[in-house]
Amino acid sequence: REPLWLGYDTTPLDGFREVGLEDLSWFQHMTVFGTTGKGKSTMLNIFMNQIARKGYGFVFIDPKGDTVDDLITQLPDHRMDDIVWIEPGSEDFEQVAGINFLDPGATETQKEFDREVESIIDDLRAVLRGGEYWGPKMEGITMNIARAMISSRRQFTLVDMYYVLADNESRMKFANVVSQEGMDFIHEYTTKIAEMDEEEIDPVLRRIQDWVEDPISRGIVAHRKGTINISDAVEEGKIILVRNTLRSEEIRKVVSTGIMRRVWATIRKREKMEEADREPFFAIMDEFDDIASENMSLDKMLSKARSGKMSVTTCLQNPSQLREFAPQTLKQLFGNVNTMFSFGVKEAEDARLIAKRFDDD
Ligand SMILES: Nc1ncnc2c1ncn2[C@@H]1O[C@H](COP(=O)(O)OP(=O)(O)O)[C@@H](O)[C@H]1O
Ligand SMILES: [Mg+2]
Incomplete structure (x- = not known):
């Protein structure tokens, strides 16, 4: 498969060089660091446009709303029918992420x-x-x-x-x-x-x-039956766009976790599927600091995603803050993500953390 292109580089030795993420690295995940305004969302946008153009499905969770608003104007026409728009609390769209916490879904054993x-x-x-x-x-x-x-x-x-x-x-x-x-x-x-x-x-x-x-x-x-079947959307390679801009941080986290948990449950079931039938699926979370919760079972998701062909990309402003309120999540992220990018960060402590992680490699 063609790489997912992220940008270019010029060096005296190699001259102009395109930088891409090879397909072998897709399922070993990606994290992008950087303070506000550095270009994280722009990079995600480019990344997602390519995923869309390659015909793959993905879920994008945007706690700010600006990136998803941009993205939807740029996605190719032939993918428009694949878009599932989730905007909890919106007055313009009736689509809400119906999550029934007490529904175990379809299980076989x-x-x-x-x-x-x-x-x-x-x-x-x-x-x-x-x-x-x-x-x-x-x-x-x-x-x-x-x-x-x-x-x-x-x-x-x-x-x-x-x-x-x-x-x-x-x-x-x-x-x-x-x-x-x-x-x-x-x-x-x-x-x-x-x-x-x-x-x-x-x-x-x-x-x-x-x-x-x-x-x-x-x-x-409170939905007895979830209004959107996330499981089907994942297996049908849809583009699930979540404009998760609710005012309450608690509810934002619950929505993100609820959606990711369902995506993950679907990917986990791929164990029973022929390897060749597992289509790449991408999960992209902007402003991950905002939606991270220890409850997302990120480690299981990241470590087992490879066999399920799911690629997880997260964007983080302050890894040092994440370490304060969700220490396990940061550890899991650092332990399971193989490709890391960093734009400039604001806090020295963030720079130290990231530098140390880069050094480990
Ligand atoms: N590679 C780039 N070259 C020039 N301008 C950029 C680039 N990446 C981002 N920008 C501009 O910088 C601003 C902030 O980018 P954004 O992606 O929203 O940052 P972040 O998500 O890190 O807060 C935007 O106006 C965007 O157009
Ligand atoms: Mg942004």
């Missing part, structure tokens, strides 16, 4: 199902932990109810969780559903939760309330 349940529980835990105080007892209540809801034959959402927890009677009713469906492994817990008094449940309710009462977050997390 019990083992796969269990793995999916645990990964949803991890997601949910990370979402609810953010912000206010979140103690082990609250976590115990939420995670057990969630496990029962995900495992149930019925389709529950986070909004249902709110109403189930809201009073004694509905908690009891839910414990009965669990028992009727024969979910013995969890029935004891749900009965115990049903018998708790309001004082114990209230903090959990208040936390979920934040999600359920805000119209934007409710629109995102």
